[in-house]
Amino acid sequence: ADSEQKKRDRDRAIKAVKSNHNLYIKETITNLFSARNHQSTEIISFAKEIAKKTSRRGIVAALEGMKARPHRDIILHYARYPIMMVIGKHDTVLNETDLVEQSEMIKNKKITILQNSGHMGFLEEPDLSVKELKRFIRLSFSPQKKV
Numbered sequence: 001a002d003s004e005q006k007k008r009d010r011d012r013a014i015k016a017v018k019s020n021h022n023l024y025i026k027e028t029i030t031n032l033f034s035a036r037n038h039q040s041t042e043i044i045s046f047a048k049e050i051a052k053k054t055s056r057r058g059i060v061a062a063l064e065g066m067k068a069r070p071h072r073d074i075i076l077h078y079a080r081y082p083i084m085m086v087i088g089k090h091d092t093v094l095n096e097t098d099l100v101e102q103s104e105m106i107k108n109k110k111i112t113i114l115q116n117s118g119h120m121g122f123l124e125e126p127d128l129s130v131k132e133l134k135r136f137i138r139l140s141f142s143p144q145k146k147v
Contacts, residue, residue, distance in 0.1 A: 001071040010067040014060050021056040034090035034118035043123050077105045082140040082147040084110045086129060088117035110136045110147040 002010065016024045029048045030038060037043070054062075076083065083106050087099050096113065103111055112132040117124040139147045 001069050002067055007067050010063045014063050017056055017059045021059055025051045032119040033124060037124050082108045084136045086121055087113045088119055088121045089113055089115045091119045093119040108147055
């Protein structure tokens, strides 16, 4: 769930999208990547092109939906199934320390910290992301092993 500050940030983002959604995309997408990956213009351009295919209305709806999300920590705490968290070490959206702390309530978990990523780890470190996801799936469906 969003904090009150985060909700205000989303309201500002919604205004920016309504005003000029292409400018919002241009300015926002780059910041989802680790600063050390900002020179990876091909990957960032790829993400921006995908974002540009999303309508202004769709972006606003996504921001409104994120703003309205309720707390779901109880689901993490009582989950009877394995949970994987992929965390970008340099994520400016979701704090690594907060996520690791949140993961402590999960009984059966696999935590992967992508050392060279921000919020877009699946694009910043795709090979490692796929490798860890495959490992998680394999271990999750193995009768002998726990994640």
